[in-house]
Amino acid sequence: xxxxxxxxxxxxxxPDPSEMPDLKAGAMAESKPYVAPCTxxxxxxxxxxxxENWQEKAVEKLGDLVSRYRSLKVYLDSCVKCGACTDKCxxxxxxxxxxxxxxxxxxxxxxxxxxxxxxxxxxxxxxxxAVDLTKEVLDDWYSYFHQCSQCRRCSxxxxxxxxxxxxxxxxxxxxxxxxxGQKYSNEIIGKVFKVGNNLGLPPKAxxxxxxxxxxxxxxxxxxxxxxxxxxEGADILVVTPSADFFASPHMEGLMGYAKxxxxxxxxxxxxxxxxxxxxxxxxxxxxxxMRNVSLRIRHAAEKLKVKRIIIGECGHAWRVAYxxxxxxxxxxDFLDPAYPVPQHILEFTHGEIEKGTVKLDKSKNDxxxxxxxxxCNVARASRMGDKPGGxxxxxxxxxxxxxxxxxxxPDDTIREKTFCCGGGGGLLTDExxxxxxxxxxxxxxxxxxxxxxxxxxxxAAICAxxxxxxxxxxxxxxxxREAIVSVHQLVSNAIVLDQPIEAEAD
Ligand code: SF4
Ligand code: SF4
Numbered sequence: 001x002x003x004x005x006x007x008x009x010x011x012x013x014x015p016d017p018s019e020m021p022d023l024k025a026g027a028m029a030e031s032k033p034y035v036a037p038c039t040x041x042x043x044x045x046x047x048x049x050x051x052e053n054w055q056e057k058a059v060e061k062l063g064d065l066v067s068r069y070r071s072l073k074v075y076l077d078s079c080v081k082c083g084a085c086t087d088k089c090x091x092x093x094x095x096x097x098x099x100x101x102x103x104x105x106x107x108x109x110x111x112x113x114x115x116x117x118x119x120x121x122x123x124x125x126x127x128x129x130a131v132d133l134t135k136e137v138l139d140d141w142y143s144y145f146h147q148c149s150q151c152r153r154c155s156x157x158x159x160x161x162x163x164x165x166x167x168x169x170x171x172x173x174x175x176x177x178x179x180x181g182q183k184y185s186n187e188i189i190g191k192v193f194k195v196g197n198n199l200g201l202p203p204k205a206x207x208x209x210x211x212x213x214x215x216x217x218x219x220x221x222x223x224x225x226x227x228x229x230x231x232e233g234a235d236i237l238v239v240t241p242s243a244d245f246f247a248s249p250h251m252e253g254l255m256g257y258a259k260x261x262x263x264x265x266x267x268x269x270x271x272x273x274x275x276x277x278x279x280x281x282x283x284x285x286x287x288x289x290m291r292n293v294s295l296r297i298r299h300a301a302e303k304l305k306v307k308r309i310i311i312g313e314c315g316h317a318w319r320v321a322y323x324x325x326x327x328x329x330x331x332x333d334f335l336d337p338a339y340p341v342p343q344h345i346l347e348f349t350h351g352e353i354e355k356g357t358v359k360l361d362k363s364k365n366d367x368x369x370x371x372x373x374x375x376c377n378v379a380r381a382s383r384m385g386d387k388p389g390g391x392x393x394x395x396x397x398x399x400x401x402x403x404x405x406x407x408x409x410p411d412d413t414i415r416e417k418t419f420c421c422g423g424g425g426g427l428l429t430d431e432x433x434x435x436x437x438x439x440x441x442x443x444x445x446x447x448x449x450x451x452x453x454x455x456x457x458x459x460a461a462i463c464a465x466x467x468x469x470x471x472x473x474x475x476x477x478x479x480x481r482e483a484i485v486s487v488h489q490l491v492s493n494a495i496v497l498d499q500p501i502e503a504e505a506d
Contacts, residue, residue, distance in 0.1 A: 094438030169285030240312025256488025283426035315375035315463030423469030
């Protein structure tokens with residue numbers, strides 16, 4: 001199936017799902033993100049440029065990582081080359097480059113591991129595919145470990161559960177330690193430490209933005225819905241991706257959270273110190289960075305004396321929060337034990353819908369027929385609510401409570417088998433646009449299927465990266481740029497605010 005690009009003569013291809021792509025060796029060898037300059041590297045305590053004894057340092061770091069993380073060692077030792085993962089990566093399906101097969105991507109690190117840390121690799125490297133770390137190998141690492149969005153789809157199909165994402169994270173951490181970091185991710189981490197968010201949005205500008213949104217909501221609904229900032233003593237601290245403060249469809253989602261809190265009659269606040277849920281420390285594989293970014297949330301919660309922490313619509317932030325926050329920044333024994341730490345905004349909204357405090361008029365979304373894109377880090381690396389599978393059911397329950405028309409995409413493209421949007425894992429940068437477009441192909445194909453067969457017009461998502469990526473790539477496949485919506489945008493459209501409750505902490 002071919003789709004005409006609406007703004008150019010380019011034709012984006014949506015091949016039949018049963019077809020394997022034609023192999024194109026080396027097709028994506030030149031796809032690589034900008035290398036971080038000295039200032040960005042040094043701000044994170046990494047060397048500013050490739051260090052002199054980089055081979056030795058890289059092998060030393062690899063040794064450190066396999067000794068610290070048993071899982072990494074098991075993954076590097078246990079692949080039997082069964083081939084089950086080969087056609088499961090969206091970047092392989094979209095590019096045909098064999099080095100984008102998960103097993104081949106892993107082997108880029110595995111062959112250096114074998115050479116340096118296994119008996120056979122040391123004494124008979126030719127027998128086990130072991131190689132020295134050369135500049136050519138390092139160049140491949142930089143290209144192909146930045147063509148993995150760490151989505152973990154391949155691991156679902158691997159009989160040994162080998163997680164390529166963890167191998168990619170390790171490779172990126174090694175590269176940072178020898179002075180070859182990725183500009184996009186490392187620059188963003190620097191901004192989080194310096195200003196509080198990925199955007200570098202200072203507190204004054206953030207306050208003005210929130211006031212602007214309050215006015216917009218009041219004009220639209222007549223209800224005095226608040227978006228409080230730095231309110232000491234509020235019950236709930238909301239930590240959300242900074243995209244929620246400046247772009248569509250993210251902002252519409254943030255307005256949805258505010259309306260839900262208003263309807264529920266709870267006090268809440270955002271924080272200028274923790275004005276970012278994203279944690280790019282995970283993308284670069286750095287435990288220390290991930291911890292320091294997470295500690296901002298703890299500091300903000302302590303300073304504002306809140307009782308609960310709720311995380312907004314952000315895929316990888318939810319993974320870090322759900323899976324690691326207690327280890328990274330806990331214990332959170334100063335919070336109210338009656339609530340989970342942390343809680344997802346969808347859990348909160350779902351609970352309020354069930355209690356009846358949030359009332360929804362589904363007909364407000366009748367101009368749309370919806371589907372849902374499960375974000376990788378939510379689907380495969382975390383849960384939601386108190387039942388297994390809550391990360392699949394709760395978002396769908398909230399969407400279905402907000403609209404009348406809903407159809408899922410094909411089974412092998414949703415839930416735990418979901419396809420990445422193509423821009424996750426620190427790849428949402430313009431110089432990787434070609435890769436992002438090609439990596440989005442499997443998701444676009446699934447969307448086309450429900451558009452043609454069920455009249456789907458819009459796709460909802462709960463991840464800031466997915467929303468930003470789809471806003472860019474949807475038009476490349478002939479869809480409307482605005483076909484991507486926030487789940488809380490649907491809630492915002494449908495919520496009935498006829499009983500304003502004066503309980504905001506402002
Ligand atoms: S983790 Fe995702 S992006 Fe990385 S190799 Fe596996 S399927 Fe591809
Ligand atoms: S599915 Fe697992 S064991 Fe099989 S080739 Fe892929 S990584 Fe190796």
